[in-house]
Amino acid sequence: MNFTSEVIVATYNKPEYLRLCLKSIAEQSLRPTSICLADDGSDARIEPVIEAFRATYPDLPLRRSWHEDRGFRKSVALNRAIAGSECDYLVFLDDDVILHPKALRRHFSCAMRGRYLTGSLIRLDAELTQRLLQAQSYDWSEGHLAGWTPKGRSQWLKSMPFPPAVMALLDRLSPVSPNFQGACASVWREDVLRVNGFEGNMSYGGLDKEIGVRLRNAGIRGRHVRYTAPAYHLDHGRSYADQQVKQANRDYILTLRKSGETQARNGIAQLAEI
Template identity: 90%
Template sequence: MQFTSEVIIATYNKPDYLRLCLKSIAEQSQRPTSICLADDGSDARIDPVIEAFREAHPDLPLRRSWHEDQGFRKSVALNRAIAGSTCDYLVFLDDDVILHPEALARHFSCATRGRYLTGSLIRLDADLTGRLLEAQSYGWAEGRLAGWTPKGRSQWLKSMPFPSGVMALFDRLSPVAPNFQGACASVWRDDVLRVNGFEGNMSYGGLDKEIGVRLRNAGIRGRHVRYTAPAYHLDHGRSYADQKVKSANRAYILALRKSGETRAVNGIAELDAV
């Protein structure tokens, strides 16, 4: 199947993180057609990162979809990026993720109509994160992020310790529900438009899971690439997290499952009014 693809990176004022994320995309065995930064209002501090990437990789188009900083509006930023995309297939990442070199190839090879793909993050501790950010570099050792030691069997399996054909069995047999993981998920753009994108009324806490529920309500089922598309998450604080908001979001998602609703109330179609 031939299709165009775009990696959409949600970002906000984390230049050192973004630089490593972009590096991991440039080093993929199968690159996307283009990259888009869904920028939730970053200031000039990420400009040098963008300029340096464009200079180093003129063959990999990078565009920036930006809006004014008015607090946490990640969903709106993502919707703007989706609306401006001309590609068939979209991969969603956060700017704090380092992808295994074969991760995008796995997403692209599994892209199937009527499905979205979702991975799972390998969360790095603060010590290793600090060393990677200071070095502004990373390496791979025996297929895993150099310097990383898995904490338990689950993390170890997510690092793809066996050949991809074997790990694909783990994807199929996983008992974990394939909830949409916005830091490492992919879906056809037409399917995102069908459900009107992300819910712009939602702040931090479950906004990716919410769109996954609406996709499933629309008949678009999830599929794991949990064990075959490793994604390493750099540690950071979350000053924007609010437990009351997260609790309200959980209640909203539960109601959404029962209602069968498919379209975002404040989504892509409403962007002109934002």
């Protein structure tokens, strides 16, 4: 791998989730150069997680990009992390994700100029999530997360049940549009800067799809790693979700597709004004 890479983990006050997420990054068959926490205002509960990780994995740099808690500002937190990164290639995760040990290797091996990569999530139910959080550990069994039972063919295929060449073929044949999946996507940092990062004016609901549209408007196309970079999503509530906001975001994204606009109106370039 002839480029530097950073995994940017969006996080907010979920220490038990974050601990498992960071563990899965550290246990990758091909590690990133560094990790950054894009922290949307977490309190002191996160600090022991960071200290423990640094003590356990001193050879994997972990930095924290934090701002004051003023409500849901995930896009701004991500932009701060991007602005502060010194790496060539960025992988975006959420703190509620456990990565398959070969997931980052797939992202890095498929990295190509003018492309972003997007995965998909295997959503875990509440019961298994609670078992994993209580144990603060996980195991792999026959290639997938131990204790997990797929719910339908789609979930089963996302767990990489066939040899890599077969799964890579499924990536290419997938009829699903490669929308930017913020919980497990990757892109060159220069391309993110080219579109001015995430849209800081957006609250929860589609902020990842929005940057994907602007990337495509700028000529940066998506490619699937839907079946070759498994990411398991731990269950949790979303008290911050607002249906009216989500609908407004959907309407804005539709307008964006038609307009061809590429620049975030409140993005990385505007950070100094916040």
